[in-house]
Amino acid sequence: MTPEKTISGFSKLRKRDKIKWIAKNFFTDPEHVMNELISYWHGDAAQQKILDGFSENTISNFPMPYGVAPNFLIDGKTYVVPMVIEESSVVAAASAAAKFWMSRGGFKTEILDTQKVGQVHFKWSGNPEKLKGIFPQIKELLILESKDITVNMEQRGGGILDIELLDFNEEEKGLYQIRAYFDTCDSMGANFVNSCLESFGATLRNYVIKSDKLAEDEKDVLIVMSILSNYTPDCLVRASVSCKVDELGDFAGGLNSETFAEKFVTAVKIAHIDPYRATTHNKGIYNGVDAVALATGNDFRAIESCGHTYASRDGKYRSLSYAQVENGIFKFWIDLPLAIGTVGGLTTLHPIAKRSIELLGNPDAKELMSIIASTGLAQNFAAIRSLVTTGIQKGHMKMHLQNILNQMKATEEESSKALKYFDDRVVSFAGVRNFLDSIR
Amino acid sequence: MTPEKTISGFSKLRKRDKIKWIAKNFFTDPEHVMNELISYWHGDAAQQKILDGFSENTISNFPMPYGVAPNFLIDGKTYVVPMVIEESSVVAAASAAAKFWMSRGGFKTEILDTQKVGQVHFKWSGNPEKLKGIFPQIKELLILESKDITVNMEQRGGGILDIELLDFNEEEKGLYQIRAYFDTCDSMGANFVNSCLESFGATLRNYVIKSDKLAEDEKDVLIVMSILSNYTPDCLVRASVSCKVDELGDFAGGLNSETFAEKFVTAVKIAHIDPYRATTHNKGIYNGVDAVALATGNDFRAIESCGHTYASRDGKYRSLSYAQVENGIFKFWIDLPLAIGTVGGLTTLHPIAKRSIELLGNPDAKELMSIIASTGLAQNFAAIRSLVTTGIQKGHMKMHLQNILNQMKATEEESSKALKYFDDRVVSFAGVRNFLDSIR
Numbered sequence: 001m002t003p004e005k006t007i008s009g010f011s012k013l014r015k016r017d018k019i020k021w022i023a024k025n026f027f028t029d030p031e032h033v034m035n036e037l038i039s040y041w042h043g044d045a046a047q048q049k050i051l052d053g054f055s056e057n058t059i060s061n062f063p064m065p066y067g068v069a070p071n072f073l074i075d076g077k078t079y080v081v082p083m084v085i086e087e088s089s090v091v092a093a094a095s096a097a098a099k100f101w102m103s104r105g106g107f108k109t110e111i112l113d114t115q116k117v118g119q120v121h122f123k124w125s126g127n128p129e130k131l132k133g134i135f136p137q138i139k140e141l142l143i144l145e146s147k148d149i150t151v152n153m154e155q156r157g158g159g160i161l162d163i164e165l166l167d168f169n170e171e172e173k174g175l176y177q178i179r180a181y182f183d184t185c186d187s188m189g190a191n192f193v194n195s196c197l198e199s200f201g202a203t204l205r206n207y208v209i210k211s212d213k214l215a216e217d218e219k220d221v222l223i224v225m226s227i228l229s230n231y232t233p234d235c236l237v238r239a240s241v242s243c244k245v246d247e248l249g250d251f252a253g254g255l256n257s258e259t260f261a262e263k264f265v266t267a268v269k270i271a272h273i274d275p276y277r278a279t280t281h282n283k284g285i286y287n288g289v290d291a292v293a294l295a296t297g298n299d300f301r302a303i304e305s306c307g308h309t310y311a312s313r314d315g316k317y318r319s320l321s322y323a324q325v326e327n328g329i330f331k332f333w334i335d336l337p338l339a340i341g342t343v344g345g346l347t348t349l350h351p352i353a354k355r356s357i358e359l360l361g362n363p364d365a366k367e368l369m370s371i372i373a374s375t376g377l378a379q380n381f382a383a384i385r386s387l388v389t390t391g392i393q394k395g396h397m398k399m400h401l402q403n404i405l406n407q408m409k410a411t412e413e414e415s416s417k418a419l420k421y422f423d424d425r426v427v428s429f430a431g432v433r434n435f436l437d438s439i440r
Numbered sequence: 441m442t443p444e445k446t447i448s449g450f451s452k453l454r455k456r457d458k459i460k461w462i463a464k465n466f467f468t469d470p471e472h473v474m475n476e477l478i479s480y481w482h483g484d485a486a487q488q489k490i491l492d493g494f495s496e497n498t499i500s501n502f503p504m505p506y507g508v509a510p511n512f513l514i515d516g517k518t519y520v521v522p523m524v525i526e527e528s529s530v531v532a533a534a535s536a537a538a539k540f541w542m543s544r545g546g547f548k549t550e551i552l553d554t555q556k557v558g559q560v561h562f563k564w565s566g567n568p569e570k571l572k573g574i575f576p577q578i579k580e581l582l583i584l585e586s587k588d589i590t591v592n593m594e595q596r597g598g599g600i601l602d603i604e605l606l607d608f609n610e611e612e613k614g615l616y617q618i619r620a621y622f623d624t625c626d627s628m629g630a631n632f633v634n635s636c637l638e639s640f641g642a643t644l645r646n647y648v649i650k651s652d653k654l655a656e657d658e659k660d661v662l663i664v665m666s667i668l669s670n671y672t673p674d675c676l677v678r679a680s681v682s683c684k685v686d687e688l689g690d691f692a693g694g695l696n697s698e699t700f701a702e703k704f705v706t707a708v709k710i711a712h713i714d715p716y717r718a719t720t721h722n723k724g725i726y727n728g729v730d731a732v733a734l735a736t737g738n739d740f741r742a743i744e745s746c747g748h749t750y751a752s753r754d755g756k757y758r759s760l761s762y763a764q765v766e767n768g769i770f771k772f773w774i775d776l777p778l779a780i781g782t783v784g785g786l787t788t789l790h791p792i793a794k795r796s797i798e799l800l801g802n803p804d805a806k807e808l809m810s811i812i813a814s815t816g817l818a819q820n821f822a823a824i825r826s827l828v829t830t831g832i833q834k835g836h837m838k839m840h841l842q843n844i845l846n847q848m849k850a851t852e853e854e855s856s857k858a859l860k861y862f863d864d865r866v867v868s869f870a871g872v873r874n875f876l877d878s879i880r
Contacts, residue, residue, distance in 0.1 A: 005518035006542065010510045011535065022508065022520060026799050031797065039791065040485060042503065046849065047479075053846045054505045055525055059463075060790050061503035062524040062735065063482065065495035068462065070450045070611075078445035080462060084502040085495055086786055087739060092496040095451065102446065120719060121710055149866055171713040191840065194833045195866055201831075206818070219495070225827035226707050231719035266612070266664050269830040270561055273611040277559060277621070279671035283745040285838055290741055295502065298528060301730055304741070305723035308748030308757075309715055345840075346526055348869055349847050352480065352502050355473065359466050387665035391641075392633045398630065399493075400785075406493045407789050409486065426589055426635055429788055440809040 002426065010073040011057055019059045047351060052344065061337035066295065066352060068359075069094040070153075073106025074239075074374045081375050082356040083291035088399040090287045093382035094375055104243040107377065109286040115161060115234040116339055118193040119345075120200050120226040124208070126218035128167050131176070134213055135165045142178070143205055153192055157220035158183035160196065175224075178204070181234075186365040188341030190228055229310050230302045232339045237366075239373035240333035241381070245325060251389045261330045263388040264323055271319035281319050281380070282311055287333065288379030292372045296360070297346035297353030303338060310337045321380050329418060336373045341365055397427045404432045414439060450495055459499045488789060494786065494845075506735065506792060509534040512680075513546025520760055521815050523731035528839040529832075530727045531820035544683040549810035549816065550759045552676040555601060555778055557669040558633040560618040560640050564648070566658035566712055568607050571616070574653055575605045581647055582618070587638040590873055593632055598623035600636065601731070612736040615664075618644070623676075624804040626714060628738065628781035630668055637666035668830045670742045671749050672779045679813035680773030681821070692831045701770045703828040708772075711759035717847050721759050721820070725774065728819030732812045737786035737793030743778060750777045772821060776813045781805055801836075844872045854879060 004023040010018065019037055023030035037060040042048040052058040064084045069091055072079040083091050084126060101107060124131065142163055143150075150159045161181040178200055182193050201223040208214060208221040220271035248257035255263075280295040286307065286399055290300040311320050321334040344366050347353055357363070359369060372425075386392045401422050405415045443465040459477055463470035477500040482488040490589040492498040504524045509531055512519040521538075523531050541547060542869065564571065582603055583590075590599045601621040608615040618640055622633050641663040648654060648661040688697035695703075711721035726747065730740040751760050782805050787793055797803070800811060826832045841862050845855045854876060861875055 005514075005520075006511050011532070018508070022799065026801075027795075036791070036795065037506075039487075040503075042563070042610075043479060050843070050846050051503050051505060053528075053843045055507045055528060055530065057507040057509065057535065058505045059508060059532075060506040060792065061481070061501075062506040062689070063480075063491050063501035064504055065491060065498045066480075066500040066502040067495045067497040068458070068499060071446050080445075080466060084494075086734075086737070088493075088495060090495065091498075092451070095497065102837070117716060119714075119718070123706070124844075152866075152870075157501075168710075170715060172709055175706070175710070175713075177710075177714065190605075191837065191867070194831075196837070198831050198833050220701070224703055224710065225824075226831060227720060229716040229720050230723045231716045233675050239442055255744050263664055266563070266615070267561075269612055270608075270617075270664065273608060274559075274617065276557060276669040276671045279745045279749045280667060280669050283670045286741045286745065288698065293689070294526075300740075301527075301723050301744070304744040305719045305726065305748065308745065309719045311750070312752030312757050317752050320635070330652060333759065344869060345613075349843050350526070351476065352500065355467075355476065358473075359462065361466075373857075384665075387667055391638050391666060393635075393638050395633065396634070403490070403493045404756070406490045419729045423555070426592075426630070429784060430592075435614075435802065 015052070018057065022059065025374065041068055046374060047350070050349065050351065054350070064294070067091040069098055069375070071095065072098040072371070072374060072378070073102045074370055075109055076106070077375045078262070079360055079371060081292060081357050081371060082295035083288075083375070084294035085287065085291040087287060088403065089396055090291060090379065093325065093386070094288055097378035097382040101241050101378070104241070104247055107239050107241055108376035109237055109239045109373060111366045111369060112236040112238055112335070113234040114183060114366065115232065116182040116184050116193055117229040118180045118182060118190050118197045118233055119228070119229050120197050120204065121173045121224040122176055122178070122204065122226060123222040124176060125174045125220060126214065128169055130218070132165060134211070138204065138207055139163045139189050142200045142203050145203045146196050148197045149192070151197055151348040153184065156185045158185040184341075186342050187344035188339055191344070193228040194226070201226040231337070232303045232306055232337050233310055235339045236335060236337050237369040237373045238333060238335050239370065239377045240331060241377065242329055242331040245328050245330050248330060251385070253389060255389055260388065261325050265325055267384050267388050268321060268323035275317040278311065278318050281321070282308065284383040285320055285380045287433060289336070289376040291374055292375050295341065295353065295356040296342070296368065297350045297356070298340045303340065306337050306339060321377060332377065334373055334377045334380070336376060338369045338372055340368055340372065342368050401427045401432065404429055408436055410436060432438065455492070455499060457803070457814055458497065461614045462499070490789065490791065494790070504734070507531040508792055509538055510815060511535065511542050512538040512811070513542045514810055516550055519800055519811060521732060522799050522810060523728075523815070524734035525727065525731040528843065529836055530731060530819065533826070534818045537822040541681050541818070544681070544687055547679050547681055547814035548675055549679045549813060550807060551806045552678055552775070554623060554806065555620040555672065555676040556624050556629045556675040557672055558620045558622060558637045558667070559642065559669050560637050560662040560666045561643065562616055562618070562641070563614045563662040563664060564616060564771055565614045565660060566654065567584070568609055570658070572605060572607070574651070577649055578644065579603050581644050582640045583636040586636050587641045588633070589635045589639055593624065596625045598625040624781075626782050628779055631675035631784070634666070634876070640864070641666040653731035670745045670779070671745055673750055673753065673777050675779045676775060677809040677813045678773060678775050678776050679810065679817045680771060682769055682771040683818065685768050685770050688770060691825070693829060695829055700780065701765050701827065702826055705765055707816060707824050707828050708759060708761060708763035715757040718751065718757050718759050721761070722748065723818040724823040725760055725820045729776070729812055729816040732815050733780065735793065735796040736780075736782070737790045737796070737806065738780045743780065746777050746779060761817065772817065774813060774817045776816060778809045780808055780812065782808050813833035841872065846871055848873065848876055850876060
């Protein structure tokens with residue numbers, strides 16, 4: 001029988017039938033695949049139902065390693081930071097950097113601002129100046145008619161901060177943007193912001209149709225779309241570490257603290273000069289940032305998009321972190337835009353994300369911004385430290401080798417032989433298999 | 441007893457002792473937390489050991505929903521695309537877009553190039569022209585002395601493509617970069633590239649010390665760092681969809697295909713004009729891209745960094761996708777830099793990632809680039825379609841409501857009452873709890 005590769009009504013199948021259809025039509029050992037996928041379900045059906053509800057067409061759980069980096073001293077408080085990451089060395093690096101800075105004053109942070117942003121784009125063909133003239137009136141109405149949405153947020157201390165009209169006629173004839181700024185307190189705020197914006201769109205449309213200030217030929221308004229912006233340059237946290245250069249200590253290969261500091265500052269400078277380097281430099285920062293975001297149920301795609309746009313804000317893609325030596329003091333810091341939440345969304349729904357928030361001592365959104373930025377900075381510190389001292393390959397390959405050995409079910413004795421054999425050789429999957437075959 | 445918040449030797453504790461220490465010192469109900477974390481371990485100890493080995497200080501698994509989007513027709517072949525994502529609507533949107541385009545010719549893709557990039561940065565204080573003059577000789581040596589690393593990759597058809605010397609004296613006195621280009625076949629290639637680069641660094645240092653072409657005061661070279669660049673603008677795939685405008689069909693709210701196409705093209709244009717919009721637009725693309733990356737064991741931080749740098753390459757952060765209507769034909773496409781692998785790394789090690797690769801018919805790296813780019817484009821299509829027609833909030837809030845109801849263990853009857861009640865109300869955690877309390 002030819003396997004069926006397309007299907008109608010898949011989403012309506014029960015979970016077991018979804019798996020069955022996939023296993024039968026796409027795998028050579030359907031039975032085994034079914035059992036394997038089911039083996040990753042949580043033992044408690046109610047728990048599993050919660051997990052399945054987060055997405056659609058779910059057939060199993062994809063397990064990500066849940067690790068922790070202890071000894072993070074941030075603004076005088078000590079944390080064990082939960083990290084969800086599938087890449088080796090990241091948690092070890094964060095832990096090492098945290099411990100290093102714990103005895104040097106720890107991480108200091110500052111919340112620079114917490115504004116969220118939303119946009120309604122629309123097309124309108126009348127006189128731009130006329131629209132700008134009546135906009136204050138429209139603005140009042142936008143605020144008034146979204147009251148049923150904003151009332152709860154206002155009780156929590158948030159709400160709409162400001163609304164402005166932007167004229168994009170130069171780029172596209174008749175195009176305007178309503179840009180609105182929000183305080184969403186301890187929630188990331190996507191649902192709140194989007195609900196407000198859709199209300200703004202409806203209000204605007206009604207106003208234009210009904211207003212006696214507009215002529216007949218000015219009553220056509222096309223709402224293109226109403227949605228939050230993930231670019232929040234004014235939802236910003238600064239995290240920093242600093243110490244005397246001679247407190248940096250001695251490093252591998254006989255590197256003294258002065259040379260280390262100099263190489264470190266140069267490495268960060270290169271990431272400001274060259275976008276090719278900046279990309280990888282910032283990638284390392286997001287190894288730490290995303291791991292905590294995932295662990296606390298925050299949306300890492302939103303965080304990444306925002307941060308990288310911010311990194312390119314002056315027209316060239318650059319490092320998000322900065323380093324300097326001045327008057328014998330080494331200083332390393334980061335400015336990171338971070339729109340995250342500690343209530344609402346997955347944060348409150350995912351069983352392990354809830355535990356992460358508890359592990360961190362139930363921080364509010366600002367405190368979590370500080371924790372995440374510090375973890376990103378720790379990650380970046382550890383990565384640059386490795387790069388300018390021993391290089392990253394040796395440690396990395398050793399861990400990769402251990403993963404391959406686990407996978408091939410190597411015994412302790414085989415593993416120790418392999419570790420010795422590959423000490424000065426390039427590790428590859430095939431290479432390890434050949435080696436194990438040769439000694440088995 | 442005061443809880444202990446810091447610890448020495450944590451990484452050396454057994455997994456159970458790690459959990460015990462955390463539970464005792466950071467949670468109010470240690471027993472319960474221990475049991476909950478352990479309940480997420482895989483039943484098979486050998487499987488769990490493999491998962492634990494991917495990272496450090498692992499204490500449990502963080503379950504991410506593993507879903508599938510069927511009916512993806514890409515270059516004439518049909519796929520069920522595995523997606524790992526914790527955000528609701530993403531898999532449903534990808535599936536809907538896939539089905540929509542299946543009957544309109546599907547996705548067409550083209551691999552534009554597959555070059556990977558690596559860099560060795562060094563400082564040297566001699567005459568730049570002299571260095572440029574001897575570089576061809578150095579280059580030969582770099583290639584020769586890395587042969588033991590490259591020999592296997594060359595057998596598979598890859599290896600070093602080119603090596604060039606860049607002069608950064610203008611930005612930082614004495615700073616140079618060796619930029620190397622690689623073909624890493626079906627692996628993402630990070631380990632291979634980094635091993636080559638560390639070899640280049642060693643070769644360069646030796647050459648400078650020993651060369652009789654350099655005077656005594658030209659023999660100081662400082663290797664700052666040797667590491668791959670995640671910015672790979674020439675590892676690029678293009679994916680596109682197109683059909684006659686009148687084949688687009690009718691949309692919600694009585695929108696006809698012409699108006700839909702026009703609004704769609706405007707929405708994409710806005711994401712080229714305004715970085716605030718571009719950020720969210722591209723974020724939607726990465727909802728799809730990252731979900732497949734995660735499912736196949738690829739590193740989404742590397743993919744994100746690369747893509748966003750690419751989005752800012754002309755000095756302004758812009759949309760990665762493009763749309764046009766020409767001669768009655770609607771066309772929508774994306775150019776996406778994607779350095780991914782189907783062998784090596786986690787792809788071959790993670791039990792579910794391996795199944796994802798199998799589900800996709802064991803694609804090579806190029807085919808996986810096509811699949812990922814198509815999924816990103818599908819995601820973007822679905823998001824814009826929602827935005828310019830019904831808006832995204834209605835569907836989104838309905839799913840969010842269902843998640844909250846699952847969490848609060850609502851019965852079928854309670855759920856159906858809640859769905860009715862919240863049909864025209866704003867959904868919030870507290871609101872749902874109040875409602876359930878009122879009917880319970």
